[in-house]
Structure formats: C-alpha cells, structure tokens
Amino acid sequence: MVSIGVGDLDKVTGRLAGRIAKTPLLSSPSLDDVLGTRVLLKAECFQRSGCFKMRGALNALLAGLERGDDRGVLAITTGNHALAVALAARETGVPATLVMPQGGPPLKRAAARQSGAAVVTDGVTPKNREEVGYALLEERGLRWLHPFNDPDVIAGQATVGLEIVEQAAVHSERIDTVLVPVGGGGLIAGISEAVAARAPHARVIGVQPETADHAARSLRAGEVISVASRPTSIADAANHVELGELPWRVISERVSEILTVSEESIAKATWALWHHAKMLAEPTAALPVAAVLERRVDLASDKALACVISGGNVDAIALAPRLERWRDGELAASAADRYSSTA
Amino acid sequence: MVSIGVGDLDKVTGRLAGRIAKTPLLSSPSLDDVLGTRVLLKAECFQRSGCFKMRGALNALLAGLERGDDRGVLAITTGNHALAVALAARETGVPATLVMPQGGPPLKRAAARQSGAAVVTDGVTPKNREEVGYALLEERGLRWLHPFNDPDVIAGQATVGLEIVEQAAVHSERIDTVLVPVGGGGLIAGISEAVAARAPHARVIGVQPETADHAARSLRAGEVISVASRPTSIADAANHVELGELPWRVISERVSEILTVSEESIAKATWALWHHAKMLAEPTAALPVAAVLERRVDLASDKALACVISGGNVDAIALAPRLERWRDGELAASAADRYSSTA
Numbered sequence: 001m002v003s004i005g006v007g008d009l010d011k012v013t014g015r016l017a018g019r020i021a022k023t024p025l026l027s028s029p030s031l032d033d034v035l036g037t038r039v040l041l042k043a044e045c046f047q048r049s050g051c052f053k054m055r056g057a058l059n060a061l062l063a064g065l066e067r068g069d070d071r072g073v074l075a076i077t078t079g080n081h082a083l084a085v086a087l088a089a090r091e092t093g094v095p096a097t098l099v100m101p102q103g104g105p106p107l108k109r110a111a112a113r114q115s116g117a118a119v120v121t122d123g124v125t126p127k128n129r130e131e132v133g134y135a136l137l138e139e140r141g142l143r144w145l146h147p148f149n150d151p152d153v154i155a156g157q158a159t160v161g162l163e164i165v166e167q168a169a170v171h172s173e174r175i176d177t178v179l180v181p182v183g184g185g186g187l188i189a190g191i192s193e194a195v196a197a198r199a200p201h202a203r204v205i206g207v208q209p210e211t212a213d214h215a216a217r218s219l220r221a222g223e224v225i226s227v228a229s230r231p232t233s234i235a236d237a238a239n240h241v242e243l244g245e246l247p248w249r250v251i252s253e254r255v256s257e258i259l260t261v262s263e264e265s266i267a268k269a270t271w272a273l274w275h276h277a278k279m280l281a282e283p284t285a286a287l288p289v290a291a292v293l294e295r296r297v298d299l300a301s302d303k304a305l306a307c308v309i310s311g312g313n314v315d316a317i318a319l320a321p322r323l324e325r326w327r328d329g330e331l332a333a334s335a336a337d338r339y340s341s342t343a
Numbered sequence: 344m345v346s347i348g349v350g351d352l353d354k355v356t357g358r359l360a361g362r363i364a365k366t367p368l369l370s371s372p373s374l375d376d377v378l379g380t381r382v383l384l385k386a387e388c389f390q391r392s393g394c395f396k397m398r399g400a401l402n403a404l405l406a407g408l409e410r411g412d413d414r415g416v417l418a419i420t421t422g423n424h425a426l427a428v429a430l431a432a433r434e435t436g437v438p439a440t441l442v443m444p445q446g447g448p449p450l451k452r453a454a455a456r457q458s459g460a461a462v463v464t465d466g467v468t469p470k471n472r473e474e475v476g477y478a479l480l481e482e483r484g485l486r487w488l489h490p491f492n493d494p495d496v497i498a499g500q501a502t503v504g505l506e507i508v509e510q511a512a513v514h515s516e517r518i519d520t521v522l523v524p525v526g527g528g529g530l531i532a533g534i535s536e537a538v539a540a541r542a543p544h545a546r547v548i549g550v551q552p553e554t555a556d557h558a559a560r561s562l563r564a565g566e567v568i569s570v571a572s573r574p575t576s577i578a579d580a581a582n583h584v585e586l587g588e589l590p591w592r593v594i595s596e597r598v599s600e601i602l603t604v605s606e607e608s609i610a611k612a613t614w615a616l617w618h619h620a621k622m623l624a625e626p627t628a629a630l631p632v633a634a635v636l637e638r639r640v641d642l643a644s645d646k647a648l649a650c651v652i653s654g655g656n657v658d659a660i661a662l663a664p665r666l667e668r669w670r671d672g673e674l675a676a677s678a679a680d681r682y683s684s685t686a
Binding site: 021024026027028029030033045046048049050106107110114274275277278279280281312315316317320321323324327330331333 | 364367369370371372373376388389391392393449450453454457617618620621622623624655658659660663664666667670673674676
C-alpha cells in the first residue's frame, strides 16, 4: 500500500462485511447495443445510502471507534456524503451533525433527517458553510469527517475496486479497464489502490464533466489545479473545484488518464442507464457511460470494461424532463427503420 | 410435475443457461424502512428484454427448434411479450412477426423493431388484432407464440422461482413467501411449479390491481372468471380480462391467495422502488411491493419474503409526473420531523 496509509485492504473488507451491500456487477445487453461495446456495471446505486459513500463513511466511523474516538461527527456537505454519514452514524451509535446549506436538494435533506442526523440549515449558505461547520466543531467537540480527504474514507471506497476484481473473476472475466466518476477524488483514489493491489495489469481511468475538469487539468499539469468557481454540471456530485490533497497523491501515481465529457453526453448516458439498464442512476454516476458513448475509450474486444455507477441519489421526477429529448431521439431513430409496418 | 407438463425444470434451466440473465436477488434497507419489513427483490427488470418474458419466449423457441419446428413465430401483443419474442427470435435465428395495435406504447414498438422483428401495426386495433394475427398465421405458415397459455412459456418463467429459492439459500435465507404480479397468469404459474418442487413449505401469493382482479375472483369461485372489459390499471401489463386456461390449472392447485391493491398503492410502490431501491420498475412490477405497503401480508419477522419485480419496460419520462405526489408526500413528512434545523 502506498504512503497515504489506506491500511490493509483485507482489514477494511472485514470491518465492513455485512454492513455494506456487495453490490452486483451487472451487464445489460440492451445498453451494450447502444454503446457498441460490452460494459460491466458496478451498481453502487444499490449501495446503502444510495451511493458508494456509505463505504467510506462507515469505515471512517468504525476505524475511529477502534481507536477509541467516540466523538460525534460533523459533515459539511449538501449531498451524498451527508446521507452516508447520517446512516453510518445511526448504525454505529455516534451522533451526527450535518451542515447543509439552505436551497440544497430537499430530498437529500429529508433522507438525512430520516436517518436521525441533526441537520443544520438555517442561515447556512454555500459560502459560509465551512465557517459554520468549524464553529460547531469547536463548540460541540465534534470530529470532522471529510468526504474525501481522509485515508479511512478512501480505504472504504477502495472496497468498490476489490469487489469489481473479485466479481469479474467469478465470471472468468479479466478486468482491463475501470472507468470511475471523479469529483473530489476519493472514489477513484480508493479504487486505484485496490486495482493496483489485486489487478495490477488493469487501467483505472477517471471521467469528469468538461465543465468541472480540475482533475484532468491537474493530471496534465502534475499538480493540483483548481477551477475558478464551483461548477454547475448536471453531474452535481462532480461539482468540486479541486481534488483533495490525499486523493491527488494516489491519483498522480496510479491514474493514467482523466477523460472529460459534455453535458449532452452525461444526460444521454443517464437516459441510457434508466431506459436500457433500468438503473436509476444519478447523472454523476453516468459519467463513465458518457465516456463510452463518446467513444473515448480504446478497447480490445476481448477485454472487460467496468463502469462504476456511483450512485442513484437523484430526484427522478425533477430530472425526467431534462432527459426527454433522448427518449424522443430514440423514437425518431426507430421510426425510420427498415422493417415493414403494414399488414 | 403437474399435469400441464412444464417438463423437467433442470432441462429448462440447462436450455436457458448463458442465454438469460440470472438476475440478482437484492435487498434495499431504505425500502425496508418504508415498508416496515424486510423484503428481497428479484430484479427481473434487469432481465434481457427488460422483463421476465424473455425466459418463456426463449424457452418456447428453443424447445420448438429441438422438436424440429423452425417456422417463423407470430405474437399478438402490445407489450413485454413482443419485446421478448423479438429478441429471442433474433437470437435463435427464427423470423418474428409482431402484431401490435396502433396507439400502443411507442417505445416498446421501437424496441421490437430494433431487435429485428417485422412489426405489423397499420390498421391494427385492440379489437381486430387477433383477427389480423390469425390471418397472418395461416397466410404465412407461422407459429403462434402465446404470451402465457403455453407450457414451454410457463416452464421458462418457472426459472424465476428456481433462482429465488437458490439465491436465498446462498444467503442462508429460507424463503417463506413469494409475491408475484398476476396478469394472464404465466409467471405465477411457473413460479408456483418451481416453488412446489424446490421449496414446498413456501407460499406463492399473487397480486393484482383492484381494477383487474379476475384471478382473485377466479380463485374464490373455483373457475376462470373474466372481467367485463379490458382493465385500465396503471399496472398496464396486468390489464388482462382473464387467466389463461393452462395457468389457471396450476394456479387453482398451487396458489393459496391472490391479493388486490389500489391504484394509489401501485403508484406509491412504483415511486418507492424508483426512489428507495433505485430500480426503474414498471408499475406492474410494483404490485408485490404495493401489497406489502398495504400490510396485506402476514409475516413472521424471521421469515424471508421475496417480491418479484417483474420488469422495467416503462417510459420513465412519461410516468414521472404521475408519481410526483409521492415524492412530495415524503418531503412533507420529513419537514415535520423532530430534529433541529437551526445552528
């Protein structure tokens, strides 16, 4: 294991056994037809809390308890990390406080509350949320659980990579390439560690929205590059301004490439996952499929490509109208097809 | 095996091996919270063709070829059976002709065409479709593949039941109850056969919309009862007027109960499967979950309950607005909760 100390992966696996879902590695021939190549879908949308983040949050809390740290935890986030921390905290009996700006996704706030977390929103804005969070940390003696800049969190996310390698082997498939959505970098850092340890021949490739391409720029520059302001991609969980320092240390060593995809491709890939693979993926989770749609990945036909479908925490009813044109495109394509339509 | 001759189940399993997906048996703690009980979800939405029907169609075509019958096949259906026959026919090299009334679901017609079937729609109405179909059968020397009144089709659907029993055993769970959507009866007939053979202690219970309750009435009456006109439930794949004769012979012997659920519950269960289990289930596939939502199933807490999520062939974008009130209900419930929302 590398210098950031993600610890022994088997120990992490043991710690999380029975507490997280071993999500299925699915194939969808119908999606494959659309993509023109075969992909394996690591369906983290079926993970507890609706997203891979449960792995990292739970590992961090359990590892803390093993070290004798039973402070309540605080998370500063609008999104998937909040849901994961709320659920992991409930399960481990640790009180959770979540600082979530007003105007964030109401369904995520609702889910966090339903998990029993104290949700702090009044007067919280995207700008002052860290300030509010730090004040609470001091005042209440809480432990800050960072969504990605934490070795225990990265180690938890690594189990996604362990499972992909193991599940592919069960089906006698040798994983050649793993495509991973990139936001703050915790997921791809963990997966890179796992793949380096268990399938060192395989490539791990990141995928970002064109409008939130800080990691792609960082990899080219050889140092952490920030984008000027918070991105507003439809892939909302990827709207970070920069990689965390710890993920960067792994990514710079392990990840060969970070691709960027258009907003159009992300929406089309989301529709394809809904309609063809029947997975309620969130747009961020569709980034890898968007890269395949754009034919950005060179693949030998006999090699296995895995796409990490990172989560499904999306308001499907609000998002549906934004995907309508892809459905209509599919209908238009088939109306002009070559088969008889008359008796 | 009973008198209808669904054949040796192991032979069917062998015939379909590698040609159909062994769909996962998933659990969703988030859905369990909503339901107040634990359920296992047999995710046939991930089956090839988007629904369990691929099993029966493929088994019928392959069994026919084994008997030397290589005629083209004809199916008269607007829906999931059409998609399955189109795909199974392409795969086995048998030409398929589908009689689909005008005004049916355009996405299903598009998918059938994309699979290479000849789709006959011009001048076809829900009323004359059988007449059109029978004329084509004679004229072109085709084989009629009935969606449920066929022993090979029922035998194919039985593999859903075999897999549930086998997959539950892997997790040391003993299946006590299997809830199955009921339309024409092919799925529940097949599953009943499989469960009787492999888990005879378990109950198989059917679920229908209140507005399409012919099977529930039939079971009470001890004979096949038809409803007056074609039902119009949101669970569209369950909109049949009566059970097929062959399924009825199995159901009358094997199925202890057929529950009925309201349109409201079906919509709410569909939303719950989308939002909590992240499965793009079609409303018909949500019938079992609707029965659990309505607390119609008595369960010992240590027993395993499986819900067959029969398919995912739905226009999600068109359906989304009809599910909106359930999302809003969830938000309203959480807004009035007991946790602090102030710093």
